[in-house]
Amino acid sequence: MSRPAPRAGRNQRPLPPIGRYALRVAALVAALGLWQLLTGLDVDLWLRFSQFPTVTDVAHAFAERLSGPDYWTDLTDSLTRILTGFLLAAVLGVAVGVLVARSRLAEDLLGPILEVVRPIPAIALVPVAILLFPSNEQGVVFITFTAAFFPVLVSTRHAVRALTPVWEEAVLTMGGGRWRILGSVVLPGALPGIFGGLSVGIGVSWICVISAEMISGQYGVGYRTWQDYTIVNYPGVFVGMVTIGVLGWLTSTAVELLGRRLTRWLPRTSYVPGARPAAPRTLAPARPAPTAAHTDQPSGAEEARDEHLV
Amino acid sequence: MSTWSDTRPDLRTVDKAPSPVRGTRLTFHAATLGRPDAPVLAGVDLDIRPGEIVTVVGPSGCGKSTLLRTLAGLLPPLAGEISQDGQSLAGPSAERALVFQEDALLPWRTLRANVELPLAIRGVPRTERRTQAETWLARVGLAEQVRQLPHRVSGGQRQRAQLARALAGTPLAVLMDEPFGALDAQNRAGMQDLLVQVLQGTGATVVFVTHDVDEALFLGDRVALLGAGRLIAVRDVPRPRDRAAHDDPTRIALRREVLTSLGS
Numbered sequence: 044m045s046r047p048a049p050r051a052g053r054n055q056r057p058l059p060p061i062g063r064y065a066l067r068v069a070a071l072v073a074a075l076g077l078w079q080l081l082t083g084l085d086v087d088l089w090l091r092f093s094q095f096p097t098v099t100d101v102a103h104a105f106a107e108r109l110s111g112p113d114y115w116t117d118l119t120d121s122l123t124r125i126l127t128g129f130l131l132a133a134v135l136g137v138a139v140g141v142l143v144a145r146s147r148l149a150e151d152l153l154g155p156i157l158e159v160v161r162p163i164p165a166i167a168l169v170p171v172a173i174l175l176f177p178s179n180e181q182g183v184v185f186i187t188f189t190a191a192f193f194p195v196l197v198s199t200r201h202a203v204r205a206l207t208p209v210w211e212e213a214v215l216t217m218g219g220g221r222w223r224i225l226g227s228v229v230l231p232g233a234l235p236g237i238f239g240g241l242s243v244g245i246g247v248s249w250i251c252v253i254s255a256e257m258i259s260g261q262y263g264v265g266y267r268t269w270q271d272y273t274i275v276n277y278p279g280v281f282v283g284m285v286t287i288g289v290l291g292w293l294t295s296t297a298v299e300l301l302g303r304r305l306t307r308w309l310p311r312t313s314y315v316p317g318a319r320p321a322a323p324r325t326l327a328p329a330r331p332a333p334t335a336a337h338t339d340q341p342s343g344a345e346e347a348r349d350e351h352l353v
Numbered sequence: 354m355s356t357w358s359d360t361r362p363d364l365r366t367v368d369k370a371p372s373p374v375r376g377t378r379l380t381f382h383a384a385t386l387g388r389p390d391a392p393v394l395a396g397v398d399l400d401i402r403p404g405e406i407v408t409v410v411g412p413s414g415c416g417k418s419t420l421l422r423t424l425a426g427l428l429p430p431l432a433g434e435i436s437q438d439g440q441s442l443a444g445p446s447a448e449r450a451l452v453f454q455e456d457a458l459l460p461w462r463t464l465r466a467n468v469e470l471p472l473a474i475r476g477v478p479r480t481e482r483r484t485q486a487e488t489w490l491a492r493v494g495l496a497e498q499v500r501q502l503p504h505r506v507s508g509g510q511r512q513r514a515q516l517a518r519a520l521a522g523t524p525l526a527v528l529m530d531e532p533f534g535a536l537d538a539q540n541r542a543g544m545q546d547l548l549v550q551v552l553q554g555t556g557a558t559v560v561f562v563t564h565d566v567d568e569a570l571f572l573g574d575r576v577a578l579l580g581a582g583r584l585i586a587v588r589d590v591p592r593p594r595d596r597a598a599h600d601d602p603t604r605i606a607l608r609r610e611v612l613t614s615l616g617s
Contacts, residue, residue, distance in 0.1 A: 210457065215445040218446055228459065308462075
């Protein structure tokens, strides 16, 4: 509050991108510092940090793991499982979502089954997976698939139902058929909603792939983390957790970026809320009003994108 | 927002436009129109001749849009028959293009990609449809905006792009549902002139719905009056599409008659 003028009101200048990244790194370093402090001093104030591995313990364990062959096998195994399950869920979730939203017959036939299966947590399907599939590998992929399938399905269904009817009518009066409407109206129009489901789906997929690996996997980050826990190797457990965190973050960022790229046509508000300037590309030193951002935006980026969606 | 005079279409391109196509005859035989649970128009008998412009006026909610959507094939008639050149209508077709009241451009496509869509549906090769789309956009004065997304241009420009999209498919009939309803008066007059200009040479039959009596009398060869759940009358318009005709005594008499029937 005692800060001087620069951060207040309409004259506020957004931080340059470097500054924002520095801020993020600083936040991460501060969190690690706090962890090191609490565990290094063996703080025991109701919450007990005395048994906790310190950051340096974990870092050493991490370095050791990185040099061994198991870590990379675990990593590729987990990634293969999640990508297979997630891609299957994305394709089938979108397909079934569109089908249920557009066809009354499909809605009547599939709707009740889907609604009954949906509330079952994917991880509770472990017994089913074990009974159903010849190998654990396929079981883990199945559980990952189920986890992501429902968020994708539900958001696709909603997005397709919420499409503006005139778009479809316009294509109909141009002589477009069923497939043309699917490809030119339904899929591109529902894409923003579908990506909402994919973002949720990739997160749930990680939760389930790790849990499934802990229960029934061979190799994989979840399996390794559980193994370390059973032999009371706490730094190893934390290495596993950090790995899961980083992988989860990377994959959901990838989904997010892809989504933003494919839905850049969405009209965005030119209003920039006070604390978080959305458009760091400010060339003019003094901007008269936030609404000017609308015309400032580079048009080249938007113009080039008409090839993305057929 | 640009005014009309900034963006007058390049007249040279008009001559290179696709060769004239004949219009189509659209006929209502004792038709009842509306949604199954809510019929809005009954006993409609109307013969729209090939190549003519019929404007449809009536108070809001009288079924103007319903009439147009039925002609487009989006709504089946509840009773009676609607035919195109003697053949009963069976669903929507590229022969009858519809220009909508609100934004019907696909927002993820640039203006050019929107205009290319009907050409793609007709199977026009990619490079060919690109040049055709650009020609049509130039004809409606949007040569500069071909690569813009619909939400980046003004409302009037979006409606012009919609017009280009409708005409690019070389339809036999163009059905227009209050296309200029959301525009201000100045833009509106410019759009009417533009419409008259771009329709020349296409030979397309036009059914134009509006709630603006002056617009109806300027554009239409004939004006159809709707009200009270039926087609009240169809009148020939003296000197259609002539800006100087607004003080023609017969035009003034017709205008008064139309206003009176709408008021009742």
